[in-house]
Amino acid sequence: xxxxxxxxxxxxxxxxxxxxxxxxxxxxxxxxxxxxxxxxxxxxxxxxxxxxxxxxxxxxxxxxxxxxxxxxxxxxxxxxxxxxxxxxxxxxxxxxxxxxxxxxxxxxxxxxxxxxxxxxxxxxxxxxxxxxxxxxxxxxxxxxxxxxxxxxxxxxxxxxxxxxxxxxxxxxxxxxxxxxxxxxxxxxxxxxxxxxxxxxxxxxxxxxxxxxxxxxxxxxxxxxxxxxxxxxxxxxxxxxxxxxxxxxxxxxxxxxxxxxxxxxxxxxxxxxxxxxxxxxxxxxxxxxxxx
Amino acid sequence: xxxxxxxxxxxxxxxxxxxxxxxxxxxxxxxxxxxxxxxxxxxxxxxxxxxxxxxxxxxxxxxxxxxxxxxxxxxxxxxxxxxxxxxxxxxxxxxxxxxxxxxxxxxxxxxxxxxxxxxxxxxxxxxxxxxxxxxxxxxxxxxxxxxxxxxxxxxxxxxxxxxxxxxxxxxxxxxxxxxxxxxxxxxxxxxxxxxxxxxxxxxxxxxxxxxxxxxxxxxxxxxxxxxxxxxxxxxxxxxxxxxxxxxxxxxxxxxxxxxxxxxxxxxxxxxxxxxxxxxxxxxxxxxxxxxxxxxxxxxxxxxxxxxxxxxxxxxxxxxxxxxxxxxxx
Numbered sequence: 001x002x003x004x005x006x007x008x009x010x011x012x013x014x015x016x017x018x019x020x021x022x023x024x025x026x027x028x029x030x031x032x033x034x035x036x037x038x039x040x041x042x043x044x045x046x047x048x049x050x051x052x053x054x055x056x057x058x059x060x061x062x063x064x065x066x067x068x069x070x071x072x073x074x075x076x077x078x079x080x081x082x083x084x085x086x087x088x089x090x091x092x093x094x095x096x097x098x099x100x101x102x103x104x105x106x107x108x109x110x111x112x113x114x115x116x117x118x119x120x121x122x123x124x125x126x127x128x129x130x131x132x133x134x135x136x137x138x139x140x141x142x143x144x145x146x147x148x149x150x151x152x153x154x155x156x157x158x159x160x161x162x163x164x165x166x167x168x169x170x171x172x173x174x175x176x177x178x179x180x181x182x183x184x185x186x187x188x189x190x191x192x193x194x195x196x197x198x199x200x201x202x203x204x205x206x207x208x209x210x211x212x213x214x215x216x217x218x219x220x221x222x223x224x225x226x227x228x229x230x231x232x233x234x235x236x237x238x239x240x241x242x243x244x245x246x247x248x249x250x251x252x253x254x255x256x257x258x259x260x261x262x263x264x265x266x267x268x269x270x271x272x273x274x275x276x277x278x279x280x281x282x283x284x285x286x287x288x289x290x291x
Numbered sequence: 292x293x294x295x296x297x298x299x300x301x302x303x304x305x306x307x308x309x310x311x312x313x314x315x316x317x318x319x320x321x322x323x324x325x326x327x328x329x330x331x332x333x334x335x336x337x338x339x340x341x342x343x344x345x346x347x348x349x350x351x352x353x354x355x356x357x358x359x360x361x362x363x364x365x366x367x368x369x370x371x372x373x374x375x376x377x378x379x380x381x382x383x384x385x386x387x388x389x390x391x392x393x394x395x396x397x398x399x400x401x402x403x404x405x406x407x408x409x410x411x412x413x414x415x416x417x418x419x420x421x422x423x424x425x426x427x428x429x430x431x432x433x434x435x436x437x438x439x440x441x442x443x444x445x446x447x448x449x450x451x452x453x454x455x456x457x458x459x460x461x462x463x464x465x466x467x468x469x470x471x472x473x474x475x476x477x478x479x480x481x482x483x484x485x486x487x488x489x490x491x492x493x494x495x496x497x498x499x500x501x502x503x504x505x506x507x508x509x510x511x512x513x514x515x516x517x518x519x520x521x522x523x524x525x526x527x528x529x530x531x532x533x534x535x536x537x538x539x540x541x542x543x544x545x546x547x548x549x550x551x552x553x554x555x556x557x558x559x560x561x562x563x564x565x566x567x568x569x570x571x572x573x574x575x576x577x578x579x580x581x582x583x584x585x586x587x588x589x590x591x592x593x594x595x596x597x598x599x600x601x602x603x604x605x606x607x608x609x610x611x612x613x614x615x616x617x618x619x620x
Contacts, residue, residue: 026429128302129309132594134552137587140575141317221435225557228437229572244438248561251441252449262438270433277429 027278044084105165397489
């Protein structure tokens, strides 16, 4: 009997994606960082022994002193508790904002891209208009009027982020729509609903996943920018942007008050950007088999 | 090309009109009035309140205020601040010179950094420089502008001051004259940090875009053909590859220029620069609607012009793009 040829195991698209994602060192680093930060965000506030708005007698003490693992801020509040709470807040806001923006983006972008014509013109011109307004101004207007509660901030962030997801989905639906297999489906008499859900939908999923990752990172950044400029969450809410903003006066003497929330914010967004980068490469069918 | 330019120009005008109207709606229909700004907590007699309302034209219905606003705008009058009655034209003039210099140097640095990093890492793909460049460009994307601004202040201001490394101290006052930035005396040092902070974030993004776009172009057959014909590497790179790789880069650079105002707001706040960004932020917080709207018009028009230039430049870079509205999208 002749020797059996070694046939490489055939992988489905998603198996291959998983293999490539986990084979990428950079995305593993990002994933590990994110997991550590999420765990810190979940358990941190419980195990520190302090509350995030507990004022204490130890003002601006360095990390490790008097039972404050990462020191205290200018009001004597425990930085570790506040930072871990900040991670929780950032991620919650970012996930809610992303979920809503992607929903808006998929709906509006899908409608504009699939139907084209005057619907597309209206939506596209509206995006053009929205895009030239600086995003901080939209946030300023909404937050100064409606106050800085959780849902108002979420709304402001959705209003600053919805158009980029919409534009992206519009482009990707338009591209998929003109492909031959969609034409073929239409020729066999498939309904519009069926074409959208069964034919266009699955092919539009990979870009959606990548957008999800990047818009979570973007929402975290925008939330912190609003907080820093004084139009987002306000004291005593432990948003990372609020903490960085109030640390500015101590940059010379007590730089740790800036560096701790600053580096947590950077690591948080960076880990998500790294994961997004890895996902983009892993999901790109053109890069399949490329080492 | 001519008809397309005119058509595109008209579209931009409509976009500016719509965006300004939207801003008007956001800041004028919703609360925020000169009365509470002036009186604070104190209760004023009704007569004075009525007088203040009349002075700013707030006793008229909103649509009258709206048309009056456009009428004044065409006469070059942006109105007066609710807070201190300063002319918005003056406020704009003061802020614009600071912001224009900041954004000019920022955008220039951005282009230089992006082209250098993107080109070298694509040409020397896989080298140590490329790897450092990749780590650098990916890493920077996670850093918000205000954090990098504070970090820059610490590294090039606080630390050198405490260590007495005077040569490293770039935390100098912002120069007040135009030529200070152009003809470097010592005052250029004040511009370096803010401009670098403005430049870095999107420079990293553009560099990555340029690198991947160049690498994709380089796989094309005509590049192999060009090398096979015996053309010099320099000619292939700059004549054949770069031009084709530039199209996505121009889009990204345009988007980044439109968004640069958001970066300017943060940079000006962090470095306490008296520019348009910090003025707009402060005025928006105190609901000083005429100032916000007056400055926003400039920012919005700038964005529309950049959009227009980006669209028109596609046709110049890539003659394959057909100039009719269908193909442009």
